[in-house]
Amino acid sequence: MKxxxxxxxxxxxxxxxxxxxxxxxxxxxxxxxxxxVLPLATGLINFCPAYQLLGINTCKLPKK
Structure with a gap:
């Protein structure tokens, strides 16, 4: 899980x-x-399956 x-x-x-x-x-x-329980769990583990399906990412991307 990313x-x-x-x-x-x-x-x-x-x-x-x-x-x-x-x-x-x-x-x-x-x-x-x-x-x-759902938003609490996704907030604690930093992963949301719905975001993955929709291609959303709110994490800061590392600079290359």
Missing amino acids: SNVGGIDKILRIVVGAVLIGLTITGVIGVWGWIG
């Missing part, structure tokens, strides 16, 4: 995922809040 999530994208994924999970645990939103 890293394709970086920078602000990574931070937003982690924050949104954690907020959704937190709201679900506290009962503010329903079970659909567990979908927050």
Whole structure:
């Protein structure tokens, strides 16, 4: 797996995922809040399968 999530994208994924999970645990939103596991996981492992399919890469490319 080549890293394709970086920078602000990574931070937003982690924050949104954690907020959704937190709201679900506290009962503010329903079970659909567990979908927050996906952005949290992709932010933590720096890889998004959907980005790979779409050819998107938010990581900074190394200079050659």
